[in-house]
Each structure stands twice: as C-alpha cells, then as structure tokens.
Amino acid sequence: MKRFILLLAATVFFTACANKSITRYEALAPVFEHNGCESAIAELQKQRDDLYGDNTEFLYYFDLGVLQHYNGNYKESSLNFAKAEKVYDDLYTRSISNEAAAIVTNDNVRPYRARPFELLVLYEMQIMNFLAQKDIDGAMVEVNRAQKAMLGLYQKDKDKTNDNGFLRYLTAIVYEMAGEPDEAAIAYYKTVKAYNENILNLPKEAREFIIESLRRSDREDDIRTLKLDDITETPKATAARDLGQEIIVVGYAGHGPILNELYMSGTYVSGGVLNLTYKDGKTGKLESVTLGAPPVAGAGNGQTFHISMSLPEAHSFRSKVNHFNVTVDDRSGIRPEKVMALDKELEMNLKDDFAATMTRTAIRVVLRTIAAQAAKKAMKTDNALINFFTSIGTDVAQSQLEKADLRIALFLPNSFQMTRIPVEAGSHEVTVTAEGDAGTVKVFNFGSVPVKKGEKKFIFVPAVK
Template identity: 65%
Template sequence: MKRYLLLLAAFLLASCANKSMTRYDELAPTLEKKGFEATIATVKKKQKDLYGSNSEFLYYFDLGVLHHYNRNFDESIKAFEKAEKINDDLYTKSVTNEAAAILTNDNIRPYRARPFELLTLYEFQILNYLAKMDLDGALVEVKRSQIAMNRLYQKDSDKVNDNGFLRYLSALVYDLDDEKDDAAIAYYKAIKAYDESKMGVPNEVFEFVTESLRRMDREDDIRALKKKELASTPKATAVQELGQEIIVIGYAGHSPILGEMYLSGTFVSGGVMNLYYKDGETGQRNSFTLVAPPVAGAGSNTFHIGFALPEVRKHPSRVTHFEVSMDGKTRIKPEKVMDVDSELRRNMEDEKTSTITRTAVRVTLRTIAAQKAKSATNTGNGLFDLVKNIGVDLAQGQLEKADLRVGLFLPNSFYMTRIPVEPGSHSVSVAAQGSYGETVGVYNFDKIPVKKGQKVFVIVPAIK
C-alpha cells in the first residue's frame, strides 16, 4: 500500500509540471496593457513560477526579444547570449539523461530551441549589433549562425532548416565588411532558402540580390537561380551609388501559440496505431494510421490510448503590414521577409510523427505499469480496490501533458524595406496597419542622423 501511495503521489506531482498555459495567461495581458518594460519586469520577477529550471532557454529567449523591441540592445544581446549557451549545453547532453520523460511527459525534459527559434535568435542578434553600428559584433553572430545552420542540417538532413531572411541579413553584413565572396554565396543561398519556403522570394530582396551579384560579376549565379531576370534595379542601384540608406525592420502581429489537441485510438505493439482527433482550426474529425513500435511487456494485447499533443493556435493579430513615410513625402510598403507562423507550422509538421510515436509508447508503457500496480496492490476488499484502481487510472491519465512550450513574444511576420537617402537628418513615420488598411498605430522617428556611407536601422515592434 505504501508503495502504491508513493507512486500515486509521484504521478500527481509530475502532472503539475506544465507551466506553458500559466505563462501565457499571465504575460500576454501584461504585454497588451502595459507594454515591453512592464513585461520584462514581470518575466524577471516570476522567473521561477512561470519558467522554472526546465525552460531556462525560453526565459532568456523571451527576455532577449522583449529587450530588442524596447531598444535595450545591450541587454538583448546579453540575454540571447545566455539562451544560446543553454542551447549549446543541451546539444552536447545525451537525450538518455532525460529518461524521466519516458515515465512522465515531455515537459520534464529541458527545453531545446526549435530550429526556427534558434535561427530567429541569430537574426535578432545580428540586428542588435547593426542597430548599434557594431559591424564586428554582427559578423561574429553571422558566423555563429552559419555553424548553427550546418548543425541543423547534420541533425535533420531530410528536413528544411534554412531561413531566407537570416541568409539575406548575413549577406548584407558580409557586403558591409567587403567580404564579396561570402556575400555572394549568402545572397545566392538566401534566394534558394526563400524558394524552399512557402512565402517565396520578396521582390525587394530579389532586386538587391540581383544588383549585388551583378556588381560582383556573378551573372552565372543569377542565371542558376532560374528566376526571371530583372532589366533594372533602381532602388538597389540608388543605395549603392548614394552609399547610405535607412533600413526599416517591422515586426507585425503576434506569433501563434500552442494549444492541446487530444488524440485517441488503439495501439498494437509491433503493429499499427489508429488515432482520431479533432482539428482545432476546422473542427473536423480526422484519423490516420502509423506504425507502432514494439513495447516491452505489451505482448499481443491491443491497448486503448488517449493523449494530448501540441497544435498551432493562431493568435489574433491586429497588425498585418506597414506603410512607411520618408520625410513626409515618399510612401513605401515594406515586404514580408519572414513568416513565423509558417516556420512554426513547418517545425510542428516535421516533428509530428516522432512526437506522436514517442508519446504513444510512453502512454502504453504507463498503461501496462498501471495495470500491474493495480494487480499488485489488490487487497480483496472489493470497494477499496475499486476506489484504489480508479485512483491509479486517474493519476495515470492526468500524467500526460502536451508540451506547449514556445517563445511567447515573437511577431507573426517580419517586414523590411531599404530606403536610399542623402547624408543628413531624416524623419521616418511608420503606420502599422490592419488587414483592411486601417491604421492600428503610428511610430514616428524624427531627425534620424545619417552620415555618409551609413546604414541606419529603424526597429518598429508592432506586436499587436
């Protein structure tokens, strides 16, 4: 009996491990009503309660994003450096050291950055340094990002873990440092990465890539991209001839969050598992069949299983695009250069089969263990054994919690435009707009000094 009570207590304690929804429910209203500064303070104050030791990466990642939006670039850099170190340490740690997840749920495991989160970290770091006019710092982050992308390809060679915007930013930094060969390679890879994504190649990006490759006498690279060649590149040429520009980076809307999708069905060890679920966005009932790996102790029995998995829940966003006014005259529509929604959905799809298989095996193992526990603790007292067996089943059922951890403060989309300017003082007004063209917010930047040969970055965080 004592052993049973200890097992039940362990189950119930572990079932409380999911902090993800608590974190979102606490921080989202703070961001909406009080802004970045207050949200940073809340994250720091409630680190232990909202993140805990298993979500350390997300704690520093979220802080890095918030500090970036608040233009605390030095603080953002420090936070992202800590997040990167945590991720590197976890990369070298064997997954076998996380065996507790086999008995409980994936929330027990230290959180490893999703591929798009890690690449986004480097994008923010590069932009932090560029906003500070620190080219050397930006170059260091570019080189680190290359190592990260190579590592991702070695780990998941059958999946696409590339990022067009990160490649484009890297090319821009190489170009600034006059590293022409590295810049040309990065520009070429940026177009290839955009082609592999669902959003395609932004027109302005292709114009600047075309101008750059032509300037570097890399016409063969342009033809190898198999795109309709541009007859002229007026904006990119103007930037090159003038030598200075203002680059507007806009963050629009709020990235998706993760909710729970409940699956149920049958599991036949060494055979198949047939699962049913309700699509959270369409409401339709769907089913699919996967191979079920052998499970020790399962024999030829068929198990009914039920468990929750993470699914993407689109966050309602009021901001969908931007309009930029330069010196009260020129009106420009920045183009989308990264779609976080698509990145998260692609990542979830890549992990879907392995996550389902791992979870189904875990639930089956616990079901077997629960049946053995009930048999081993039977007392012969029918009523007591009934209550006890119901308790074991409830504890076992409560144990499985979907891992809903994800960065909370990313935008839904990144936008970018490059504006050639004369040296001097310039004013930029950025209107954050909704899907019907309505103005949601206006961000004014007055008297921006631009020296000869400078590239000045204007950060617009419309996370609404």
C-alpha cells in the first residue's frame, strides 16, 4: 500500500508540473483585451511565479517586452528583450539533466528556448525600440545580433526556413539610416531571397524600394537574378530618395495564434514503423501519418505497442483588425502591406518540427509503457484488490505524465504591416485607422508629427484585437 501511495503522490506531482500555457492565456489575455497594456503588464508581473516559473523565463521577459513596446515604453521594452535574449543564449547549450527529465516526463520540464520566429521577432521589435528612441547606433547593434542569430539558426538546421523577410527589410532600412548604402543594398537583396523561401510573398511596396536601391548601387545584375526586372517605374521609392524624408508606419494587427493539444493514437513497432491517426483541427477530417520507428531500449525489434499522445497544434483567432488606413495631411487611403504573418510562421514551425516532435514523444510513451509494466510486476502482491488499484494507479500516472508543450508568446499580433510615405521636412498630421470586416475598430490620431530633414520617422500602431 505504501508503494501505491507513493505512486499516487508522484502522479499528483507530475500533473502539477504540467505546462501552464492555457492557464497563462486564460489569466492574462482577458486583462489585455479589456483593460489594455498597462493592466496586462501589472498582472503579468504580479503573477510571474505562478504563471511562468523558471522553465519559462524566456517567455516572461519576451511577453513583458512586447507589451511595453505596444505601450510606448521603449527603454523598458529593450531591457526586457535583452534579458530574454540572455536566457536564450544561456540555454543554447543543451542541459543534459533537463533532457533526461524530459525523456521520463514531458517536454514541459525543459527550459523554453524560443521558437525561431519568436527569436527573430525579438530582434525586430528590439531594433524598432531603438529607432523609436532615435538611437541609430543601438539599432545597428541589434542588426548585427540579428544577423548572427539567423546564421546560428541556419547552422542548427539548414533544411528549415530560418530566415525572415521583414527582419531583412528592416535591416536594410537601418543601414540606409546609418549612411551605409552598399550594406543596405545587400540587405535588400537578402530580403527578396528570404521572402522567396518563406510563406509570404514579397510586398509590392518593398519590391519598389528594393529595385530603386539596387539600381542606385549599380546592381542591375542582381535585379535580373532576383527576377525583379519586370518593373521599370518606382515612383514612391524615387520620391523618398529625392525628398530625403519618410514617415514609416508599422501596424500590429489582430491577435496572434496560440497552441492547443492535438491528440493522436496508433501503433509503434520498435525498429519498424510508427503509424498514428489524428483529427485535423482545420478540416475536421481524420488523417494518418507513418514514419520510421527506431528501436527502443527494453523492447525487442518488431515488438508492437498501442500508444496515444498529444502534440502542439496551432489555434488562430478571428481578428477584429485585419488592415490599416493611413492619412498624412491631405493624403488618405494609404494602406500598409503585410510584411510578416505570425499565424503562418507558427504553422511552418510546427510543420518543420512535426516528425521530430512526434517521434520523440512516441519513444517517450513507449519507454514509460515498458516501465509501467515492470512497475506493476514489482508491486504485485497476494491481495487482488491492492493489485487492481496499483495497476490503475500506474496507468493513471503514466497517462498524466504526457502533456504537449503548448508554451508560446501570448501577445504577438497576427500580422506586421508596414508602409513608407515620402514627405517634405516639417510637421505632418497623421491619423491611422484600424479596420476589420465590420468596419472601423479604432482610430489613432498622432496629431502633428515633426520630421527633420533626412529623417525616417517611425510610427507604431498596436491594434492587437
């Protein structure tokens, strides 16, 4: 009986160690939705220990940095993004003890290392934090860090899409602001390459500015290589060059996706195949997938196990805001283009990781199944009733251990949208309207915006609804 009590205690312990992702969303998202950034920041800080904990330290600083960026607290946002970046760097070298614990329990016991797109968004927002503070040198430092991060992601796995068109585009603009046209042209070239290998097409406005920059740098061969030579006129980019000033509006539209659990069941044949069936969250249809299954310690080749498990699955929200309209002085109807789609980024990330995550999880379930059977034999007594409850307790403990890792940033937008508006030096009246299918959601009146000679003035519009 003592063994049985210990088993139940272990079950309760590991259930308590399950991820807090859904709890975190349910506690913080309504505060953000109804009371705004400042209230969400206060609640997040108040419940740090309960909702995040040590293993999700990256997301704590990341979520806090995002909220402070929306709230215009650019210095505080930068400090928290820097802390999140340090957590990521410290975790770059894998912890053997955490990996061992993950084999026994589930992926939630490992420190959260950030998804590739989250890391790249961190650098995007960090760069924009410094631009908002008119600190070009600080923005350049972050540009260099971002490039090292992208290189590191490629070195880890060249088969996955680890580049980001918007980050490359933003980098090019920073180089222009720093007076480095050649570096800007190179970054513009890489912008096209990044969009071509990603899920979002190169925005038309970005295309125009890229062509204008490459032509100005005598890179006609690059234009042909990138197949951009079908456009001969670049009026907006030319006006920006001739006037020397721009107002650049960056809008954050809709609420980004989170993660739900995708339940799967099927057969694992040690040293053979893994075949699982699941219900597609989008279509509602039953789907199946088959992968090669490596041998599992404790099981003979060909030994068959029926398993069930759960994996992370993207859950997108119906956004109240899907686009913006910008008015500058007497010019209205200027619509920013989508430069990054977070729902697509998450779907691509899950697709990239699907086979590896599924195989790792399946092996873990099989190992626990073998261990559970061994535990039942070890705890067997002459009392049939005790044996019955011991068997049930063992099965319950095993099933409670497997929890999908649903950790993800909570406050990212569904999309980043941007437009560049050439202007004369001086003050300009700027209004941005956030709009959705039902019409106007919110009007942002920025009043008279001063633009100095040669300046690129950034305006950020958070409409994460």
